[in-house]
Amino acid sequence: MSVVAPSRRGLLLINIKMVTIALLLFFGIFHFTTAFSPTQPPPSSSFRQHNRPLSFATISTADAWSRSKSKAPSSTSSSTSLQMVFDVPSAQLDNIETSLSQRSASAGTQQIIDNILDECTRFSARRPIMVQFDPESRSIWRHWRGTVLAETWKSAAKHAVWGIMVYMLLRKYSHIQGWLHGFERVWGELLAVTTFTLTFFVNEAYSCWRKCLDTCYIVQGRLNDLSMALAGYARRVEPPSTMDPQSPDTTSSYTEPSKKVLIIIARYIRLFNILSYASFTRSHRPLLTPQGMRRMVKRGLITEKERILLTTSKVSATSRHNVILMWLFRTAIDARKAGHFEGGFGFEQNILLRVEEIRAEANYMECILRGRMPFSYAHIVQILVDSVTGLYPVMAFSSGLSFQIGVLGSIFLTMTYQGLFDLAKRFLDPFHNESFWSGFDPIRVDTLIAETNSGSLRWMEGLEDMPIPLRSIQEGGSNLDLFVLPDEGISVEEVAQMEASEETGKTSKLVASDSSSSSIQNIDYPQMLITKGDTVEDEQQTYQE
Numbered sequence: 001m002s003v004v005a006p007s008r009r010g011l012l013l014i015n016i017k018m019v020t021i022a023l024l025l026f027f028g029i030f031h032f033t034t035a036f037s038p039t040q041p042p043p044s045s046s047f048r049q050h051n052r053p054l055s056f057a058t059i060s061t062a063d064a065w066s067r068s069k070s071k072a073p074s075s076t077s078s079s080t081s082l083q084m085v086f087d088v089p090s091a092q093l094d095n096i097e098t099s100l101s102q103r104s105a106s107a108g109t110q111q112i113i114d115n116i117l118d119e120c121t122r123f124s125a126r127r128p129i130m131v132q133f134d135p136e137s138r139s140i141w142r143h144w145r146g147t148v149l150a151e152t153w154k155s156a157a158k159h160a161v162w163g164i165m166v167y168m169l170l171r172k173y174s175h176i177q178g179w180l181h182g183f184e185r186v187w188g189e190l191l192a193v194t195t196f197t198l199t200f201f202v203n204e205a206y207s208c209w210r211k212c213l214d215t216c217y218i219v220q221g222r223l224n225d226l227s228m229a230l231a232g233y234a235r236r237v238e239p240p241s242t243m244d245p246q247s248p249d250t251t252s253s254y255t256e257p258s259k260k261v262l263i264i265i266a267r268y269i270r271l272f273n274i275l276s277y278a279s280f281t282r283s284h285r286p287l288l289t290p291q292g293m294r295r296m297v298k299r300g301l302i303t304e305k306e307r308i309l310l311t312t313s314k315v316s317a318t319s320r321h322n323v324i325l326m327w328l329f330r331t332a333i334d335a336r337k338a339g340h341f342e343g344g345f346g347f348e349q350n351i352l353l354r355v356e357e358i359r360a361e362a363n364y365m366e367c368i369l370r371g372r373m374p375f376s377y378a379h380i381v382q383i384l385v386d387s388v389t390g391l392y393p394v395m396a397f398s399s400g401l402s403f404q405i406g407v408l409g410s411i412f413l414t415m416t417y418q419g420l421f422d423l424a425k426r427f428l429d430p431f432h433n434e435s436f437w438s439g440f441d442p443i444r445v446d447t448l449i450a451e452t453n454s455g456s457l458r459w460m461e462g463l464e465d466m467p468i469p470l471r472s473i474q475e476g477g478s479n480l481d482l483f484v485l486p487d488e489g490i491s492v493e494e495v496a497q498m499e500a501s502e503e504t505g506k507t508s509k510l511v512a513s514d515s516s517s518s519s520i521q522n523i524d525y526p527q528m529l530i531t532k533g534d535t536v537e538d539e540q541q542t543y544q545e
Contacts, residue, residue, distance in 0.1 A: 113286050113295045119446040120274050120284070121299070123454045129213075131441045146440035148419030156414040163393035163410040170397050180398035187388075187395040194384040194417065201381045202420055205427035208372045212365065212430045213443055219276070219361045220452050223269050226354040228459040230265055230332060233341040234258040238469050246482060251465040258340040259460075261331065266456040268328040271301060273452045275321035276362050277445050280369060281431045284445060288317045321362065329355045372428045385421045389414045 119126075131146060133139065144150050170177055236252045243250040254262070278284040286292045293307050302310075306327075310320050332351050335341050343350075392413050396406035425436065432439035472479040490498075 109286070109291060110295065113292050114299075116284055116287060117295065117299050117301070120287075120449050121301070121453070122446070122450045123457075125444075125447040125450040127444055127447055129444055129447045146438070148423050149415060151422050151437060152415050152419045155418050156411045159389055159393075159410045159414040160407050162390065163396075163407045166393040167397050167403055167406060177398050180394065184395050184399045187391055190384070190391070191388055194388045197381055197384055198417060198420055198424075201377070202424040202427070205373065205424035208368065209427035209430045209443075211368055215361055215365050215368065216443065216448050219273075219358060219365075220448065220455065222354060222358045222361060223273065223452060224455040224459070226328075226351070226358065227266065227269060227456055229350060229354065230341065231262060231459040231463050233336075233343050233347060234262055234460075234463075235340055235342055236466065236470075238471055241471060250469065251467055252469045253465055254463075255340070257338075258335070261335045261340050262460045265328055265331055266460060267301075268324055268331065269456040270449075270453050272321050272324040272328065272358075272362075273449055274301070275324060276365075277449060279318040279321060280366055280433075281445050282433045283431070288320070322359070325355060325359060325362075369433075378425075381421060381424075385417050389417055 133143070235255050235258045237255050238252050239250045274284070274287065278287045287296065290311065293302075293311060296302050297304050297307050310323060313320070313323055315323060329351065332341065333348060336343065336347055341347065389410070393406055393410055396409055397403075401409070422437065429437070430443045431445060432442040468480070468483055
């Protein structure tokens with residue numbers, strides 16, 4: 001017995017070492033293949049190091065920017081912290097032009113900027129805010145691109161290979177299964193903790209995504225509120241008193257100066273919206289570069305004077321949209337002092353509240369993206385998911401499952417648990433500012449910009465002509481009676497009676513016309529006065545016309 005005991009103890013130590021090495025290899029491999037997100041160089045640096053032109057014929061602005069980003073050399077230093085889009089210093093952004101002028105990528109850069117501006121100047125969106133789908137089950141099953149299956153099939157294949165390796169290892173060293181007795185209970189407890197934690201993590205990530213989308217639409221709504229209020233306050237020209245109140249031409253319209261002010265404010269609204277999205281999205285970040293600002297001048301989005309004031313102001317490049325907001329605010333105040341807007345002291349208070357709401361919601365987006373999720377929370381979820389999916393083959397084959405069931409279970413478990421975790425990470429990157437996923441279905445910034453562009457002119461054009469002039473309201477009486485209609489409308493029977501009475505009136509007029517024409521023929525008038533046509537039907541047709 002004294003001879004057998006050391007051999008068993010040595011065999012135990014060997015087995016423990018083999019299992020430890022296998023687990024370390026497992027965690028090492030899958031940590032580098034399924035990490036939360038690789039450290040990315042700032043967009044400005046990749047924009048500076050871009051060394052060949054890109055084609056925008058078949059790709060969107062976000063895809064083109066990410067492709068130019070992927071062609072840039074990787075950063076020499078690595079860090080666990082993620083550098084957000086708006087972390088780039090303005091000085092570094094302003095120095096981009098120096099290196100671009102020395103490279104052949106200038107033409108490609110201009111093409112990128114032009115394609116971004118083509119989308120920013122649209123007044124109707126080409127695509128919905130997100131991918132639309134048919135809720136029918138067969139239609140959902142037919143889709144592949146943009147699903148978690150398309151994102152996780154590579155990881156599932158790696159886990160399948162790992163399962164095969166575990167199966168072969170346990171078959172070769174069958175005595176290891178004795179040491180794994182009861183491991184399925186430990187794995188079951190780990191699965192329960194992972195399921196609860198991952199479900200809550202996905203819910204929190206979706207809340208972040210939903211908050212970003214809601215903030216975008218809140219900013220859009222506040223901009224529409226401001227445009228609507230200013231259109232209602234704009235001074236108008238009243239029609240002459242001699243015009244018929246029933247005529248469609250008897251309307252009030254904007255004065256020429258007030259309309260010009262509204263057009264300028266609408267342009268500031270569009271410019272504020274574009275620069276605001278450029279401050280926290282990678283797809284529209286080239287617009288903040290010196291070349292992008294000069295291109296905006298040539299494309300008619302800003303004037304040369306405004307460009308100089310923006311680039312020489314003391315605010316950072318990612319805060320230039322706040323300068324535009326202050327220009328908009330002051331333009332409305334000065335227009336009111338000049339008499340182009342009506343209203344008393346409440347006008348300034350109302351406009352101030354609208355501008356403050358726009359400022360608060362627009363700058364809140366940066367806070368959401370910066371504080372989207374603590375890294376330690378994402379780290380522990382990553383460890384739990386990798387542990388459950390990686391240790392499943394050990395549990396399955398040690399408990400006696402067949403080879404086919406074990407491998408298929410590894411694939412299915414990876415696609416579900418790793419797929420849910422990848423989905424959560426996509427929720428934490430709603431604008432595809434990072435390249436750890438394909439970016440198939442982000443929040444489409446081009447659609448949001450097009451909707452805001454349309455709203456900047458909607459309220460001004462909607463009040464271009466006012467059907468009830470001020471004079472009609474002041475005088476009251478019959479001029480307002482024309483616009484006083486029944487509260488419940490006119491019933492079908494009443495409409496039929498009105499149409500019947502109109503037909504009766506037309507018939508009586510035609511009969512009276514026929515009798516008068518016959519009496520006129522008996523009088524000796526000139527021939528050209530009596531004869532209007534060859535037949536009586538021609539005379540009736542002439543009368544009707």
